[in-house]
Amino acid sequence: MSRSESETWQQAFVPPAATPVPARVRALAGDAELEPVWENELGGVTFRARGDGGIRYIKYGPRNAETSMVAEAARMRWAAPYTPVPRVLTHGADATTEWLVTAAVPGRSAVDPRWLAEPDTTVRAIGRGLRGLHDALPVEECPFDWNVPARAANAAERGIILPAALREAPPVDRLVVCHGDACAPNTLVGEDGTWSGHVDLGALGVADRWADIAVAAMSTEWNYGPGWQDALVDAYGISPDRERLTYYQALWNAT
Incomplete structure (x- = not known):
């Protein structure tokens, strides 16, 4: 992961505005406006969803052995009573992909x-x-x-x-x-x-x-x-x- 050029590292993880929206993300967002805000090294993309219900974040990506969104949801639910972390709204997976929807945290x-x-x-x-x-x-x-x-x-x-x-x-x-x-x-x-x-x-x-x-x-x-x-x-x-x-x-x- 090490990078010596901070600007290069930063830009590498900001997806283009025209990033395709997967059907699952569109369904989870409903009528909300979607904006891609982050892409990880494994090909997962996080979208910001803005709608009448406020701001949510939808993380969507391939299933892999390094990280698990199911595991992340469990950890955030455990940590939430003690420290400010996103509130889990829903999460799920199919044979090849997984997704996690959270409420926005200030900042x-x-x-x-x-x-x-x-x-x-x-x-x-x-x-x-x-x-x-x-x-x-x-x-x-x-x-x-x-x-x-x-x-x-x-x-x-x-x-x-x-x-x-x-x-x-x-x-x-x-x-x-x-x-x-x-x-x-x-x-x-x-x-x-x-x-x-x-x-x-x-x-x-x-x-x-x-x-x-x-x-x-x-x-x-x-x-x-x-x-x-x-x-x-x-x-x-x-x-x-x-x-x-x-x-x-x-x-x-x-x-």
């Missing part, structure tokens, strides 16, 4: 042009938002794992075998319920410049907090340019741990 993605232009504010919001998520979600009650063995098993299902150097993680610093994909686009930022929620929680689960921090820090370079990693860690409220940052960034890139 704009941290890679919205507004926030790309203010990286100092945005990076702080991402770091503080991640700390807020980690502090809010109860580890003891979480039924989901995102530890290294779980991630290695998921990778193996997709034919990826971890290099020997990555099979043993550093000792756990602090167990938290991790977001699982804490890249910048998945933090929402309110008009006041503070975090307002998180999206794309399909991998949420218990793991060392550095598994999330490392990815969030690395993603600042993809989106805002070099020099922001330590600022994000500082906004989270701790000092950089070079060993854990290096390990979990390498693990992310390997899986």
